[in-house]
Amino acid sequence: MIRLLLLLLLLAFPAAAQVAPPPPAAPPTIAPPSLAAQLSVSTIEVTTAFTGGEILVFGATERLIGAQGDEVVVLATGPSTSLVVRQKVEMLGAWINGPSARFNRVPTYWALASTSPVATLLDGVERQDLRLGLDLLPLVQLGARGPQFRAALASLKQDAGLWVDQVKPVEVSGGRLFHARLPLPATVQTGAYQIQVMLVREGRVVARQELRLDVVRSGTAAWIADVARGQPVLYGLACILLAALAGWIGSVLFRRG
Numbered sequence: 064m065i066r067l068l069l070l071l072l073l074l075a076f077p078a079a080a081q082v083a084p085p086p087p088a089a090p091p092t093i094a095p096p097s098l099a100a101q102l103s104v105s106t107i108e109v110t111t112a113f114t115g116g117e118i119l120v121f122g123a124t125e126r127l128i129g130a131q132g133d134e135v136v137v138l139a140t141g142p143s144t145s146l147v148v149r150q151k152v153e154m155l156g157a158w159i160n161g162p163s164a165r166f167n168r169v170p171t172y173w174a175l176a177s178t179s180p181v182a183t184l185l186d187g188v189e190r191q192d193l194r195l196g197l198d199l200l201p202l203v204q205l206g207a208r209g210p211q212f213r214a215a216l217a218s219l220k221q222d223a224g225l226w227v228d229q230v231k232p233v234e235v236s237g238g239r240l241f242h243a244r245l246p247l248p249a250t251v252q253t254g255a256y257q258i259q260v261m262l263v264r265e266g267r268v269v270a271r272q273e274l275r276l277d278v279v280r281s282g283t284a285a286w287i288a289d290v291a292r293g294q295p296v297l298y299g300l301a302c303i304l305l306a307a308l309a310g311w312i313g314s315v316l317f318r319r320g
Contacts, residue, residue, distance in 0.1 A: 096126070096262055096270040097126075098272055099124075100122030101121060102118070102119065102276055104119075106276070106279060109251070109253060110280075113249055114249050115246070115249045117244050117247055118243075120137050120243045120258060121241065122240075124239050124262060128241055132238075135235075136175070136176075136184065137245070137259070138258070138261070139258045139259075139276075140257050141251070141252055142254035142255065143167075145169065146166050147163055147164070148165075148215050148219075149161065150207070150215075162207035164213075165206050166216060167205070168202060173200070173220075175227070176229060177229060177233055178232060178233045181195050184263045185266060196228075197221075202216075231243070251278060255276075257274075258274040258276060
Protein backbone atom coordinates (compact mmCIF):
# COMPACT_ATOMS: atom_id res chain seq x y z
CA MET A 64 0.00 0.00 0.00
CA ILE A 65 2.81 2.40 0.92
CA ARG A 66 4.72 1.58 -2.27
CA LEU A 67 1.61 2.33 -4.31
CA LEU A 68 1.22 5.76 -2.69
CA LEU A 69 4.89 6.64 -3.38
CA LEU A 70 4.50 5.64 -7.02
CA LEU A 71 1.43 7.85 -7.38
CA LEU A 72 3.31 10.83 -5.89
CA LEU A 73 6.20 10.41 -8.35
CA LEU A 74 3.82 10.23 -11.28
CA ALA A 75 2.00 13.34 -10.07
CA PHE A 76 5.19 15.49 -9.92
CA PRO A 77 7.51 14.24 -12.68
CA ALA A 78 8.87 17.66 -13.59
CA ALA A 79 9.88 18.54 -10.05
CA ALA A 80 11.68 15.22 -9.63
CA GLN A 81 13.54 15.20 -12.96
CA VAL A 82 14.20 18.78 -14.13
CA ALA A 83 16.46 21.14 -12.11
CA PRO A 84 16.45 24.90 -12.75
CA PRO A 85 19.45 26.12 -14.81
CA PRO A 86 22.21 28.01 -12.90
CA PRO A 87 22.31 31.80 -13.31
CA ALA A 88 24.51 33.03 -16.14
CA ALA A 89 27.90 34.37 -15.07
CA PRO A 90 28.52 38.06 -15.81
CA PRO A 91 30.79 38.67 -18.82
CA THR A 92 34.43 39.31 -17.97
CA ILE A 93 36.11 42.42 -19.34
CA ALA A 94 39.76 41.98 -20.30
CA PRO A 95 42.12 44.70 -19.04
CA PRO A 96 43.68 47.01 -21.64
CA SER A 97 46.66 45.41 -23.32
CA LEU A 98 50.05 47.06 -22.72
CA ALA A 99 53.45 45.44 -23.20
CA ALA A 100 56.69 47.35 -22.52
CA GLN A 101 60.35 46.44 -22.16
CA LEU A 102 63.79 48.00 -21.70
CA SER A 103 66.53 47.64 -24.28
CA VAL A 104 68.93 46.72 -21.44
CA SER A 105 68.29 45.88 -17.79
CA THR A 106 71.72 47.04 -16.57
CA ILE A 107 73.87 50.06 -17.42
CA GLU A 108 77.54 49.83 -16.43
CA VAL A 109 79.36 52.99 -15.36
CA THR A 110 83.09 52.83 -16.07
CA THR A 111 85.83 55.45 -15.93
CA ALA A 112 85.16 56.11 -19.63
CA PHE A 113 81.39 56.56 -19.16
CA THR A 114 80.26 59.81 -20.77
CA GLY A 115 76.51 59.28 -20.55
CA GLY A 116 73.86 57.11 -22.13
CA GLU A 117 70.12 56.72 -22.41
CA ILE A 118 67.19 54.66 -21.16
CA LEU A 119 65.41 53.13 -24.15
CA VAL A 120 61.85 51.98 -23.44
CA PHE A 121 59.78 50.33 -26.17
CA GLY A 122 56.48 48.52 -26.33
CA ALA A 123 53.12 48.00 -28.00
CA THR A 124 49.44 48.53 -27.28
CA GLU A 125 46.30 46.82 -28.47
CA ARG A 126 44.56 49.99 -29.61
CA LEU A 127 45.86 52.84 -31.72
CA ILE A 128 48.02 55.50 -30.09
CA GLY A 129 47.63 59.19 -30.75
CA ALA A 130 44.74 61.32 -31.94
CA GLN A 131 41.36 59.75 -31.07
CA GLY A 132 43.18 56.84 -29.41
CA ASP A 133 45.23 55.94 -26.36
CA GLU A 134 48.22 57.87 -25.03
CA VAL A 135 51.46 56.64 -23.44
CA VAL A 136 53.34 58.21 -20.52
CA VAL A 137 56.81 57.07 -19.39
CA LEU A 138 58.23 58.10 -16.01
CA ALA A 139 61.72 57.16 -14.76
CA THR A 140 62.93 57.81 -11.22
CA GLY A 141 66.27 57.07 -9.58
CA PRO A 142 67.25 56.46 -5.95
CA SER A 143 66.26 59.12 -3.41
CA THR A 144 68.71 61.18 -1.38
CA SER A 145 68.92 64.30 0.80
CA LEU A 146 70.37 67.61 -0.39
CA VAL A 147 71.11 71.01 1.13
CA VAL A 148 70.54 74.20 -0.87
CA ARG A 149 72.37 77.27 0.43
CA GLN A 150 71.73 80.88 -0.45
CA LYS A 151 74.79 83.07 -1.00
CA VAL A 152 74.68 86.54 0.53
CA GLU A 153 77.09 89.42 0.01
CA MET A 154 78.77 90.90 3.06
CA LEU A 155 81.55 93.51 2.92
CA GLY A 156 82.25 92.69 -0.71
CA ALA A 157 82.49 88.93 -0.13
CA TRP A 158 79.97 86.17 -0.76
CA ILE A 159 79.28 83.93 2.21
CA ASN A 160 76.81 81.17 3.01
CA GLY A 161 73.42 82.46 4.06
CA PRO A 162 70.15 80.68 4.87
CA SER A 163 69.90 77.05 3.81
CA ALA A 164 67.14 74.50 3.27
CA ARG A 165 67.44 70.74 3.46
CA PHE A 166 65.36 68.59 1.14
CA ASN A 167 64.61 64.93 1.82
CA ARG A 168 63.30 62.32 -0.63
CA VAL A 169 64.97 64.03 -3.57
CA PRO A 170 65.13 61.75 -6.64
CA THR A 171 68.67 61.64 -7.97
CA TYR A 172 67.16 61.18 -11.43
CA TRP A 173 63.71 62.05 -12.76
CA ALA A 174 62.57 61.97 -16.39
CA LEU A 175 59.14 62.23 -17.97
CA ALA A 176 58.10 61.62 -21.58
CA SER A 177 54.69 61.20 -23.22
CA THR A 178 52.98 61.08 -26.58
CA SER A 179 51.20 64.37 -25.75
CA PRO A 180 51.72 66.97 -23.02
CA VAL A 181 50.74 65.36 -19.73
CA ALA A 182 48.74 68.42 -18.68
CA THR A 183 46.37 67.77 -21.60
CA LEU A 184 46.01 64.05 -20.85
CA LEU A 185 45.23 64.00 -17.12
CA ASP A 186 43.56 66.36 -14.68
CA GLY A 187 45.36 67.94 -11.76
CA VAL A 188 44.24 65.34 -9.21
CA GLU A 189 45.45 62.43 -11.33
CA ARG A 190 48.76 64.14 -12.04
CA GLN A 191 49.19 64.87 -8.33
CA ASP A 192 48.58 61.22 -7.38
CA LEU A 193 51.07 59.97 -9.97
CA ARG A 194 53.65 62.75 -9.37
CA LEU A 195 53.70 63.62 -13.06
CA GLY A 196 55.43 66.98 -12.90
CA LEU A 197 58.48 68.57 -11.32
CA ASP A 198 56.21 70.86 -9.33
CA LEU A 199 54.43 67.78 -7.93
CA LEU A 200 57.46 65.99 -6.47
CA PRO A 201 56.87 65.26 -2.75
CA LEU A 202 60.03 66.98 -1.51
CA VAL A 203 60.28 67.43 2.26
CA GLN A 204 61.77 70.87 2.96
CA LEU A 205 63.44 71.58 6.33
CA GLY A 206 65.20 74.69 7.57
CA ALA A 207 64.70 77.95 5.72
CA ARG A 208 61.35 78.38 4.04
CA GLY A 209 60.56 79.95 0.71
CA PRO A 210 59.89 78.78 -2.84
CA GLN A 211 63.25 80.10 -4.06
CA PHE A 212 65.09 77.15 -2.50
CA ARG A 213 62.97 74.57 -4.31
CA ALA A 214 63.24 76.54 -7.54
CA ALA A 215 67.04 76.65 -7.18
CA LEU A 216 67.15 72.89 -6.58
CA ALA A 217 65.06 72.21 -9.68
CA SER A 218 67.20 74.56 -11.77
CA LEU A 219 70.45 72.89 -10.66
CA LYS A 220 69.10 69.41 -11.37
CA GLN A 221 67.78 70.39 -14.79
CA ASP A 222 71.04 72.10 -15.74
CA ALA A 223 72.91 68.90 -14.80
CA GLY A 224 70.56 66.82 -16.97
CA LEU A 225 69.33 64.83 -13.97
CA TRP A 226 65.73 66.10 -14.09
CA VAL A 227 64.26 65.88 -17.59
CA ASP A 228 60.70 67.14 -18.08
CA GLN A 229 59.26 66.10 -21.45
CA VAL A 230 62.31 67.15 -23.43
CA LYS A 231 61.72 64.35 -25.95
CA PRO A 232 58.26 62.91 -26.67
CA VAL A 233 57.31 59.25 -26.84
CA GLU A 234 57.51 58.36 -30.53
CA VAL A 235 54.91 56.14 -32.21
CA SER A 236 55.43 53.77 -35.15
CA GLY A 237 52.73 51.94 -37.03
CA GLY A 238 49.98 53.24 -34.78
CA ARG A 239 50.56 50.71 -31.99
CA LEU A 240 54.34 50.56 -31.43
CA PHE A 241 56.07 53.18 -29.27
CA HIS A 242 59.49 53.97 -27.86
CA ALA A 243 60.98 56.61 -25.58
CA ARG A 244 64.60 57.71 -25.13
CA LEU A 245 65.45 59.23 -21.75
CA PRO A 246 68.96 60.75 -21.57
CA LEU A 247 71.38 59.78 -18.80
CA PRO A 248 74.24 62.20 -18.00
CA ALA A 249 77.72 61.08 -17.02
CA THR A 250 77.04 62.11 -13.41
CA VAL A 251 74.14 59.70 -13.00
CA GLN A 252 73.87 58.02 -9.60
CA THR A 253 74.24 54.25 -9.31
CA GLY A 254 71.39 52.16 -7.91
CA ALA A 255 67.98 50.77 -8.86
CA TYR A 256 65.82 52.87 -11.19
CA GLN A 257 62.06 52.48 -11.57
CA ILE A 258 60.50 53.02 -14.99
CA GLN A 259 56.71 53.27 -15.16
CA VAL A 260 54.90 52.93 -18.47
CA MET A 261 51.28 54.11 -18.32
CA LEU A 262 48.45 53.80 -20.82
CA VAL A 263 46.03 56.74 -20.71
CA ARG A 264 42.50 56.58 -22.08
CA GLU A 265 39.85 59.27 -21.77
CA GLY A 266 41.70 61.09 -19.02
CA ARG A 267 42.45 58.02 -16.88
CA VAL A 268 45.38 55.63 -16.48
CA VAL A 269 43.86 52.29 -17.53
CA ALA A 270 47.03 50.17 -17.55
CA ARG A 271 50.47 50.41 -16.01
CA GLN A 272 53.69 48.42 -16.18
CA GLU A 273 56.74 48.85 -13.94
CA LEU A 274 60.26 48.02 -15.12
CA ARG A 275 63.56 48.02 -13.25
CA LEU A 276 66.91 49.32 -14.47
CA ASP A 277 70.14 48.83 -12.50
CA VAL A 278 72.96 51.36 -12.89
CA VAL A 279 76.16 49.80 -11.53
CA ARG A 280 79.84 50.67 -11.47
CA SER A 281 82.25 48.32 -13.18
CA GLY A 282 85.97 48.06 -13.84
CA THR A 283 88.36 50.48 -12.16
CA ALA A 284 85.54 52.81 -11.13
CA ALA A 285 83.85 50.01 -9.18
CA TRP A 286 87.12 49.05 -7.46
CA ILE A 287 87.85 52.64 -6.42
CA ALA A 288 84.30 53.09 -5.11
CA ASP A 289 84.50 49.86 -3.11
CA VAL A 290 87.82 50.87 -1.54
CA ALA A 291 86.52 54.36 -0.70
CA ARG A 292 83.47 52.89 1.07
CA GLY A 293 85.06 49.85 2.70
CA GLN A 294 88.51 51.22 3.61
CA PRO A 295 88.32 55.03 3.77
CA VAL A 296 91.66 55.36 5.62
CA LEU A 297 93.52 53.37 2.99
CA TYR A 298 91.76 55.34 0.26
CA GLY A 299 92.80 58.65 1.85
CA LEU A 300 96.43 57.57 2.19
CA ALA A 301 96.49 56.42 -1.42
CA CYS A 302 95.15 59.79 -2.58
CA ILE A 303 97.82 61.63 -0.56
CA LEU A 304 100.60 59.44 -1.96
CA LEU A 305 99.36 59.90 -5.53
CA ALA A 306 99.15 63.66 -5.06
CA ALA A 307 102.69 63.75 -3.63
CA LEU A 308 103.98 61.60 -6.48
CA ALA A 309 102.32 63.82 -9.07
CA GLY A 310 103.82 66.91 -7.44
CA TRP A 311 107.30 65.38 -7.37
CA ILE A 312 107.09 64.36 -11.04
CA GLY A 313 105.91 67.85 -11.93
CA SER A 314 108.78 69.49 -10.08
CA VAL A 315 111.34 67.21 -11.78
CA LEU A 316 109.96 68.02 -15.21
CA PHE A 317 109.88 71.72 -14.38
CA ARG A 318 113.57 71.73 -13.33
CA ARG A 319 114.58 69.87 -16.47
CA GLY A 320 112.68 72.34 -18.59
